[in-house]
Amino acid sequence: MKKPGSQVTIAMDGPAGSGKSTVARRIAEKLGLLYLDSGAMYRAVTLLAIQEELAADNPKLIDRVKACHIEFTDNGRTILLDAEDVSKQIRTPAVNRLVADVAKIPEIRREIVKHQQRIGAEGSIIAEGRDLTTIVFPNADFKFYLDASVTERAKRRLADLQAQNIDATLAAVEAEIRERDEKDTTREHSPLRAADDAIIVDTTDKAIEDVVDFIAHVCENKQGRERRRGF
Numbered sequence: 001m002k003k004p005g006s007q008v009t010i011a012m013d014g015p016a017g018s019g020k021s022t023v024a025r026r027i028a029e030k031l032g033l034l035y036l037d038s039g040a041m042y043r044a045v046t047l048l049a050i051q052e053e054l055a056a057d058n059p060k061l062i063d064r065v066k067a068c069h070i071e072f073t074d075n076g077r078t079i080l081l082d083a084e085d086v087s088k089q090i091r092t093p094a095v096n097r098l099v100a101d102v103a104k105i106p107e108i109r110r111e112i113v114k115h116q117q118r119i120g121a122e123g124s125i126i127a128e129g130r131d132l133t134t135i136v137f138p139n140a141d142f143k144f145y146l147d148a149s150v151t152e153r154a155k156r157r158l159a160d161l162q163a164q165n166i167d168a169t170l171a172a173v174e175a176e177i178r179e180r181d182e183k184d185t186t187r188e189h190s191p192l193r194a195a196d197d198a199i200i201v202d203t204t205d206k207a208i209e210d211v212v213d214f215i216a217h218v219c220e221n222k223q224g225r226e227r228r229r230g231f
């Protein structure tokens with residue numbers, strides 16, 4: 001998937017609430033890159049399963065995923081599922097609960113990965129998720145693995161939900177995150193793990209701006225291949 005000329009691929013993985021989406025979005029703006037939120041694609045097909053009342057392991061869901069059209073607009077801020085804007089619907093607790101079960105189905109992953117690689121071939125990109133550094137873009141120019149304590153991640157998610165007027169408690173969000181972490185890291189296909197050549201960034205006590213500056217600095221100074229120390 002290596003692209004010609006000066007096109008750059010930045011891949012970033014990490015668990016829910018590690019700061020990946022916020023950081024990747026800001027880096028995309030700062031460095032003028034395409035932004036790919038791979039989790040949004042798994043969320044969109046999970047919404048499809050809910051809407052069509054198909055269990056995650058129902059083979060009909062695989063056919064439906066093959067036939068559906070997922071597209072990003074507004075540089076990754078808006079996601080269209082069969083031309084309908086589902087950007088808000090994919091962030092509900094119902095989708096949060098089911099998404100890891102849908103994302104562990106290998107045939108569904110295969111379809112989504114192909115789509116992500118096609119998007120990645122279009123130009124310079126920053127892509128984030130669970131398997132971007134290991135499976136989707138194993139030859140990325142820069143790889144990062146973002147992490148934070150479970151409590152910190154739960155606090156961030158709770159703030160996101162509250163900002164959308166969705167009711168939740170810290171305990172419930174933390175339990176949901178733990179469960180999703182467990183499923184994402186232990187699944188058979190493409191489990192979440194730090195790639196051997198990824199730079200590990202612990203965001204627990206860091207301001208988002210500092211993380212953005214660090215990552216932008218590494219990429220702008222082309223330290224990806226040489227620098228293996230964390231931040």
Ligand code: C5P
Pocket residue numbers: 016017038039040042043099100101103104128129130131132180184
């Ligand atoms: O990143 P986000 O929390 O939106 O991802 C939602 C879920 O989608 C994850 O918990 C995981 O189950 C799945 N996912 C995945 N591979 C990716 C991105 C997300 O399996 N690359």
